[in-house]
Amino acid sequence: MMDFFRNFPFFCIMLAIVSGPISSVLSGKVARIVSLTVVSICGILSGLTLWYVIGLDEPFIYKMGRFPAPFGNEIRVGILEALMATFFCLIMLLSLTGGMKYLKKDVPEEKMNLFFIMINLLLASLLSLIYTNDMFTGYVFVEINTIAACGLIMIRGWGRNILAATKYMIMSLLGSGLVVISIAILYGITGHLLMSNIHESVLLIVELKTYTEPLIVAVGLFSVGIAIKSALFPFHAWLPDAYSYSTCSSSAILSSLVSKGYIFFLLKFMCRVIGFDVMKKTGADDVMFLFGIAAMLIGSIDAIQQTDMGRMIAYSSIAQIGYIYMGFGLGVEAGLVASAFHILAHASAKSMLFVSANGLAEVSGESMNYRDLRGAGMRNRSAGVGFIVGSLSMVGIPLFAGFTSKVYFASAALEGVRAKQIITLVALAISTILNAMYFIRMTISVYTPEMNEQYEDRSFRAGALYHLSMALFILIVLTLGILSNPIVDWITRGLEQFS
Template sequence: MIVGQLPILQVIVPLLAAPICAILPFRRLTWLIALAASLLALAIALTLLDQVLSDGPISYLLGDWAAPWGIEYRVDPLAAFLLVIVSALGSVIMLFAPTSVAREIADDRIFLFHAMYLLNLAGLLGMVVTGDVFNLFVFLEISSLSSYVMISLGQSRRALTAAFQYLIMGTVGATFYVIGVGMMYMMTGTLNMADLGTRLPAVAETRTIIAAMAFVVVGIGLKLAMVPLHFWLPNAYAYAPTVVSAFLAATATKVAVYVLLRLVFTVFGGPAMVGLPVDQVLLVLGIVAMFGASAVAIFQTDAKRLLAYSSLAQIGYMVLGISFLTATGLTATIIHLFNHALMKGALFLVLGCVFLRVGSVQISQMAGLGRRMPWTMAAFVVGGLSLIGVPLTVGFVSKWYLIQAALEKGWWLVAVLILLSSLLAMIYVWRIIEVAYFRAPGDDVLQIREAPVMMLIPVWILAAGNVYFGINAQQTIGAAQSAAAVLLGSGG
């Protein structure tokens, strides 16, 4: 019987664990609760993925109210894949968290951090399972509000201004989304995604729907940090506690990309889309992000900020994959969601280790670190190679599909641009590797020891994932392909 309730349990477990953490001011205990809730969510997500791949999409009616009227939770291969990504990264990052958090967050606030993390997890998982556009807004705000709080927990006072800036832009984005949803409701009288998908074509040429599409895409673009709506992201990632940066980079942007996929394909109809040329807009913005953000990343002196700009560029690749509106392009985007979560998770966790031992993530302070912290920096090399897209890593698999998608469309220029932008990634990754391995260590670096094993294990789980899924990509590609097929099928 409980199996039927899995889609709701996926959200309820972290959502209920959050207030429990908030009233228990014992950081060890709340950490255990947070870890247990994440692992439970992962178990649920894996079960759902298994069910969905064998039996097809699951539809769960909240309170048993029938679909277009009641809220429907819908788990198809894409949603299940995202649930696995979010809860798996959440679990690994929670495993990593205790030492890093103790170093970066005040002791009396750690239990609250765990509560906020769980709320964020609940919000993200909710955004993925829900099949209702307004319910999505509610979960979006749950995850956004908790991430503002988590960012403001950073040590530097700039974390406060970064959180405030994100709050303003995030709220504007969410409100734009609500305006768009309101306009769509006005014309169709429904909030259910699938139902919207069937009713929209009839009214798609009206000015209301064109405005609604613009509002919704801009609103989600803000959450997604799609260039040029990205101004909140570099500061937020740079000044948040490293664990938070890792979690947000690995999961929050992925879920925003997922929402964009849902909107463009399930709601607007994908290739059959009329009204606003969303795909062309995404194509241009994706390419601008790939180059602009990578170029800015090269000139950063703070490693966290460098990775933040690199994230913007990677989001560009995902957006580009969507803009092709083909099965291969979608596969590239969906697989890159997973792969980018692996790389950025690993890289940010490495910076967590560096911060623990060095007390800073300035690149200049990392001189000679390759000898002092060999395991940590080796993981950085693996993640960095994957970011560039070297064969035998997951980054290569993503780029391979992306370039194939471009060639299928006959867009040679785009394929060349993808390759060229990878060269930019090589430059910024190399900058850190060069400092860490080929510069003589300063006096203070000589005192530094390797990071504790409890932190290295999660780092290497992710780093090994980068290689494992790079060589053995059949499973992830299979899941991504069936997810892409469902999206395109529902778009017809």
């Protein structure tokens, strides 16, 4: 009976893939129900998978159609994969329910089913990126992910959306190109596409010192490719437009999941394909560290200059992506744990911020300018609370998710070399100040009514679905902040299973 659980990841992926094309012939309303159901089912199945793998000692490999590797396709399920899958489904569901109201407003009815096709495909590609054991399958789903994300950006149909989607498309395809070249080189020097097989050959290459240069090139190309796709500084130019002009659910999902899917793929590449020790020898970690630190600071400095809440949150994503790369670059296992945790912490807080920002804009004449937003927190209570919680998590106040990841980053940094220690600690402190400067300033604006004008209108009702999503978001952020022990344990065990 228990072995039946092994089928769940595969079911999830197939369910998501199949529901995509089916949605194309459905009406928008039915497509919405189908999509929400699929996301929920995937979430439940992934949760069960997580529960199952926690009980196992090691990850299991599932061969599709029971063909062995070179012909069939494999997925590999460990604790970290299952945890990410569960979490991604949960965040996606909450982003959809939280943004449902705005979706109906932003997307014309006849296009509604298109939106949900994209959501289903995105879910399929995210789950595949998480689970796959095969580099080329990974690449295929990277592309599907890109296309789906493009669709999500331009579904609103404004000129600005189209422009943002075009920018995103160009940058993202450049990234995919680099990734595919890297995979080709790896295939060339190792003769394998399966992650575990490549890893064995890579160890051999390092030992024999034969194809060292191609290996370094492959590592470099892959890292840069993913860095472009996940908007690491200095490749972040596409991000603010893409996030801030799209509809609420799209921005929430794009910022919290799409880039994280790529980053998770990079994490697998680093740990499972190349191996963390080899990765350090190539010097890629130092490069990631430097760009991560730069992103942390520059993203925040850009965010401070924004007057538009949506763009401010978008720029803060750049900084947060910087944190994750900084953790990768620390060169210690603890840094990877911290980064993996930060993927969760940032995903939950950022999607919540986007949903609450839209809620606040709704009561401020659809404007996200901080002047129009004055007092919005009192008009839309749950959005206001959500924004406060999200901001505090971003700044890294104890009890909230962001603090936990900050502690893990800092203590991971102290295990590394001295130069990185000092740089990391100081950068963390400065970044905290910068975060506070824009997030708390915006929170203060949101709770300061216009000096002369008193808003007497309290008739606004956000809707039960919105309140519920917001409450769950807050719950997740607080859980990650207060009860993070089991989660960090799972991440640590999952990463051990990687190597």
